[in-house]
């Protein structure tokens with residue numbers, strides 16, 4: 288009887304543990320969903336701000352220069368300068384639209400493929416931030432499904448953003464490699480660094496960036512490694528297996 292009772296107790300205990308595990312898992316998922324919604328909301332606010340302050344502003348300038356040009360019955364010289372300003376503001380609007388559209392869904396990626404899209408992104412980040420990225424980019428086109436490629440693109444984007452936002456480094460390195468049946472990505476800077484134990488510990492998680500990197504790479508069945516120390520820079524390396532070792536694009540899929 289004692290043995291039977293003991294057995295029941297053990298089973299009950301295991302059951303309780305399992306339930307608790309599942310509860311914790313659900314809690315983590317809910318937490319992630321909340322953060323995801325929050326991040327989407329932030330993203331929309333940023334796009335709204337870009338549209339309003341950037342594009343809206345340029346269009347207003349164009350409208351004003353045009354009415355000024357029309358109302359002044361201006362001498363030729365004046366009209367010339369208004370046309371120049373209109374043309375300048377229109378160019379800015381085009382540039383701004385390109386940036387906003389690319390943020391919404393990387394046109395780069397569809398048009399040029401993952402490898403070139405990453406290269407272009409690095410160029411854009413360099414131009415906008417002044418951080419110099421030393422790079423070694425292998426051809427990783429068409430190794431993954433389009434959906435996975437978008438994930439890889441977003442992951443690289445977050446790594447570059449972190450370097451620019453947090454590292455205070457003026458130079459960094461990015462490596463994209465096609466090794467065996469996988470892809471390796473490493474982004475490294477020589478800046479301020481941080482203490483992963485503190486920043487990434489569950490209780491006082493701050494940013495959503497690393498979490499979404501982890502989440503995306505997890506979904507791709509890959510691994511993320513974050514190495515950093517205050518004052519000694521940061522290195523994020525990511526390994527992703529290639530699905531079935533087969534390209535997942537049909538040849539004419541884009």
Ligand SMILES: Nc1ncnc2c1ncn2[C@@H]1O[C@H](COP(=O)(O)OP(=O)(O)O)[C@@H](O)[C@H]1O
Pocket residue numbers: 449450452453454455476478479480481486493494495496497498520521
């Ligand atoms: N390259 C980096 N250099 C220094 N600190 C970094 C770097 N990347 C991330 N961090 C630190 O880790 C924190 C978490 O990063 P992340 O999850 O991407 O969130 P966020 O960028 O939104 O703050 C950052 O707030 C910053 O303190």
Ligand SMILES: [Mg+2]
Pocket residue numbers: 445448449494495496497
């Ligand atoms: Mg970040």
